[in-house]
Amino acid sequence: MSAVEEERAPGPASPAEAPATRPAPSADQTLVRIEGLKTYYPIRAGLLRRVVGNVRAVDGVDFEIRRGEVFGLVGESGCGKTTLGRTLLRLERATEGRAWYGERDIFAQHGRDLKILRRKMQVIFQDPVGSLNPRMPVSDIIGEGLLAQADEKNGWGTRRIRDKRVGEYLEIVGLRRDYARRYPHEFSGGQRQRIGIARALALDPEFVFADEPVSALDVSIQSQVLNLLIELRERFDLTYLFVAHNLSVIQYLSDRVGVMYLGKLVELAPVEALYQQPRHPYTVALLSAVPEPDPRARKPRVVLRGDVPSPANPPSGCRFHTRCWLREQLNRPIECETIDPEFREIAGGHRVACHFADRVDPQSVAKAAAIAPRVATAEAAS
Amino acid sequence: MTTRLEPGAAPASQPAPGRDPDVVLDVRDLRTYFHVMDGTVKAVDGVDFQIKRGGRLALVGESGCGKSVTALSIMRLIDQPPGEIASGEVWFDGRDLLSLSDREMRDVRGGEIAMIFQEPMTSLNPVLTVGDQIMEAVKLHQDVGGKEARDLATAALRDVGVPAPERRIAQYPHELSGGMRQRVMIAMALSCRPKLLIADEPTTALDVTIQRQILELIKVVQERTGTALLLITHDLGVVAETVDDVVVMYAGRIMETGTVEEVILEPRHPYSRGLLASIPSRGRRGQPLHVIRGVVPNPFRMPEGCKFEPRCPYAWDQCKVEEPELYDLGGGRSSRCWLYDARFRERLRRFEAEGSEFVPPEVLTELTA
Numbered sequence: 001m002s003a004v005e006e007e008r009a010p011g012p013a014s015p016a017e018a019p020a021t022r023p024a025p026s027a028d029q030t031l032v033r034i035e036g037l038k039t040y041y042p043i044r045a046g047l048l049r050r051v052v053g054n055v056r057a058v059d060g061v062d063f064e065i066r067r068g069e070v071f072g073l074v075g076e077s078g079c080g081k082t083t084l085g086r087t088l089l090r091l092e093r094a095t096e097g098r099a100w101y102g103e104r105d106i107f108a109q110h111g112r113d114l115k116i117l118r119r120k121m122q123v124i125f126q127d128p129v130g131s132l133n134p135r136m137p138v139s140d141i142i143g144e145g146l147l148a149q150a151d152e153k154n155g156w157g158t159r160r161i162r163d164k165r166v167g168e169y170l171e172i173v174g175l176r177r178d179y180a181r182r183y184p185h186e187f188s189g190g191q192r193q194r195i196g197i198a199r200a201l202a203l204d205p206e207f208v209f210a211d212e213p214v215s216a217l218d219v220s221i222q223s224q225v226l227n228l229l230i231e232l233r234e235r236f237d238l239t240y241l242f243v244a245h246n247l248s249v250i251q252y253l254s255d256r257v258g259v260m261y262l263g264k265l266v267e268l269a270p271v272e273a274l275y276q277q278p279r280h281p282y283t284v285a286l287l288s289a290v291p292e293p294d295p296r297a298r299k300p301r302v303v304l305r306g307d308v309p310s311p312a313n314p315p316s317g318c319r320f321h322t323r324c325w326l327r328e329q330l331n332r333p334i335e336c337e338t339i340d341p342e343f344r345e346i347a348g349g350h351r352v353a354c355h356f357a358d359r360v361d362p363q364s365v366a367k368a369a370a371i372a373p374r375v376a377t378a379e380a381a382s
Numbered sequence: 383m384t385t386r387l388e389p390g391a392a393p394a395s396q397p398a399p400g401r402d403p404d405v406v407l408d409v410r411d412l413r414t415y416f417h418v419m420d421g422t423v424k425a426v427d428g429v430d431f432q433i434k435r436g437g438r439l440a441l442v443g444e445s446g447c448g449k450s451v452t453a454l455s456i457m458r459l460i461d462q463p464p465g466e467i468a469s470g471e472v473w474f475d476g477r478d479l480l481s482l483s484d485r486e487m488r489d490v491r492g493g494e495i496a497m498i499f500q501e502p503m504t505s506l507n508p509v510l511t512v513g514d515q516i517m518e519a520v521k522l523h524q525d526v527g528g529k530e531a532r533d534l535a536t537a538a539l540r541d542v543g544v545p546a547p548e549r550r551i552a553q554y555p556h557e558l559s560g561g562m563r564q565r566v567m568i569a570m571a572l573s574c575r576p577k578l579l580i581a582d583e584p585t586t587a588l589d590v591t592i593q594r595q596i597l598e599l600i601k602v603v604q605e606r607t608g609t610a611l612l613l614i615t616h617d618l619g620v621v622a623e624t625v626d627d628v629v630v631m632y633a634g635r636i637m638e639t640g641t642v643e644e645v646i647l648e649p650r651h652p653y654s655r656g657l658l659a660s661i662p663s664r665g666r667r668g669q670p671l672h673v674i675r676g677v678v679p680n681p682f683r684m685p686e687g688c689k690f691e692p693r694c695p696y697a698w699d700q701c702k703v704e705e706p707e708l709y710d711l712g713g714g715r716s717s718r719c720w721l722y723d724a725r726f727r728e729r730l731r732r733f734e735a736e737g738s739e740f741v742p743p744e745v746l747t748e749l750t751a
Binding site: 076077190191219221223248249251271285286288289290291292294296304 | 444445559561562589590591592593594595597598616617618619620621622623642643646647656657658660661662663667670671672673674675677678693
């Protein structure tokens, strides 16, 4: 085992052109538009493997991603955030709904057009171990995509040209050129994730789906990789769909954030609005659940009861109603159980799917935090 | 070694190990090595700490720092070979666990000291019902019959917030969710009224809202039963909300100790300071995050001097030559850094002046107001 120790710090980032200070992209700069997207996985049972139901991983999602922004998508495991990203990249088949990449209908592309689309939309995977083939040297791991996309113009079919590009991109992500000869096991987790980033970027994409790219890394390495991702976005003018369950990573990185629960978006807003004035009861609970190191920054705690219900059999009406603290406070209004709330705009660019979003305020949150049972039971209806 | 945690206690006045009735666990100079093909990995290399009766302490650090191996060494769950507890004493309630026979140790394990692990699915037996597993633990350590054991198991489940425990007791682990399984683990751990509960990354595999439930549960049952808690984690947020005292580990060593508030608000070691500054919520949007450069050292090629030296922004020649001792800073605080040697006062002054510029996170500021 030879853990490679030298790790070039990512080049000087450019704080002057930082995300916060960039002018927000205007609404007509939509890069990706998603309408009514559903991705179901069939559940088969019995001798004939008949379909007896569906896991509704993504169950009717509408939103758009603007050119040049970081769109953060958060939610707990099983909420469908990864499936959503994979469906957009045609790594999963959409059950229903449509999606556009610029003018192109993503799900209608074939052959050559699909190949072009695949180059423009790249992915960085979560697991830096599982996503790199252990039998391939880094030059082949990064070069494989280039070979697949080779044409006469780019010349990627030629080994020499390909290797040169691999070397360039290794340097861009802060690794040494000669690492191209090494195999994945010779690298640390952070370095492997850099290789995964180089693989995605070598194809010159415009849009990158980053699926939990730092969740497998230690804190000190995580910040190195996050800085690199920010730097690269500036340098190559990228648009990110950034999926994570870590809320502070999302807050630090994103321009706008969507919150998913059981296959649906429950809230979407610019990052400051979402973190400072969450308007969906689930978002409030999610934010207040994050353990906070600073004893001076403690927030009121809203402890949710129970587990996330099964996406194969989601609750009627509002999917969050079985765990909702606001519904309890309002004495269980009937519409929560019967009517699926519309994903409506309540302020500029702030959308929320809750019948009673206007009742989410510091008073109701404080009240919920005060009555939160210290030992929340494991089931909602108990 | 002059590594001690007692504030300002001179070696002579220090009570003999295991003699202080207020201290439930007293680990002295613990060294656990692994002899593997490429050489010897000193996973834990001279670790000392104490936990008071009913006290709560966390070992915190990144992967490979030796925190889990420390816990497994206390429980004597290290496979030998390749592992070896090369030296040290683990005083628990007046006895040195490292000198007990295997039989005696089996009575301690699960009885007086209980442990919960990160992955509740792999720690539960998939072919036995939840009730059978709790009853097995109860009958092993307490002299009770079948009926009584069943009642104790039901009560244990009820105590950890499992609804309808009479029904749950007949279920198998795969029928339960991740959060529910961790509750079962906690119920099992507490069923024998242990004096010490070791929790190794108990919420790492759980989602954030379920993590919140389990953390609250651990705190409540810890207070109610008065068991001492040794928490192993990499998450400083979890540390801050669960324990009183913290031990920061790096490369098999203790780098810093103190109360949670002290270490988090005023870290006295460059490593702790760097670790805290790397948390994204501390970052200002649009500015690069603080970074600890480089990677954790290769265990076969440890730096000669301070193990953090190659990554330390404050390091100088001295740090390369010799490893610093764990300096006792008084008041229960200590730091393994040359800055605290009397010869380097001027450097320390600069380190302190630079301070950890603390940026309160923006999270929910409005709701707190």
